[in-house]
Amino acid sequence: xxxxxxxxxxxxxxxxxxxxxxxxxxxxxxxxxxxxxxxxxxxxxxxxxxxxxxxxxxxxxxxxxxxxxxxxxxxxxxxxxxxxxxxxxxxxxxxxxxxxxxxxxxxxxxxxxxxxxxxxxxxxxxxxxxxxx
Numbered sequence: 001x002x003x004x005x006x007x008x009x010x011x012x013x014x015x016x017x018x019x020x021x022x023x024x025x026x027x028x029x030x031x032x033x034x035x036x037x038x039x040x041x042x043x044x045x046x047x048x049x050x051x052x053x054x055x056x057x058x059x060x061x062x063x064x065x066x067x068x069x070x071x072x073x074x075x076x077x078x079x080x081x082x083x084x085x086x087x088x089x090x091x092x093x094x095x096x097x098x099x100x101x102x103x104x105x106x107x108x109x110x111x112x113x114x115x116x117x118x119x120x121x122x123x124x125x126x127x128x129x130x131x132x133x
Contacts, residue, residue: 053124054126056083056094061109078099079097097114108129109128111126
C-alpha cells in the first residue's frame with residue numbers, strides 16, 4: 001500500500017508583505033491623527049489665552065466706565081498692571097495697560113492686554129468713547 005500524499009492548495013492567512021503593508025497604513029493613519037491632535041491642543045491653548053485676555057480687558061474697561069460715573073477721567077488715570085495665568089494681580093503672564101484721552105466732554109478709553117506665546121507678543125485691545133458731562 002502506497003502512502004497517501006496530502007496536498008492542499010487551500011492556503012489561508014496573510015503573507016508577511018500584506019501584514020507589513022497593513023501596518024504601514026495603520027502607522028501613517030496614527031501619525032496623521034497625532035499631527036492633528038497636536039495642532040488642536042496648540043490652538044486650544046492659544047484660544048484660552050486670547051479669551052482670558054479679552055475678558056481681562058473687558059473687566060478693566062467696565063471698572064473705568066463705572067469710575068467715570070463718579071469722577072471725570074483724565075490721562076492721570078492711565079495705568080498698567082501685571083496678571084498671572086488666572087488673571088490675578090502680581091503675575092507675569094499678562095500685561096494690561098489702559099489709556100484715557102480726549103476732552104472733558106468726550107473721553108476715549110483704550111485697554112490692551114498683551115502676552116507672549118512662543119516668542120511672539122500677542123494682544124487684545126478694547127476701546128470705548130464716553131460722553132462725560
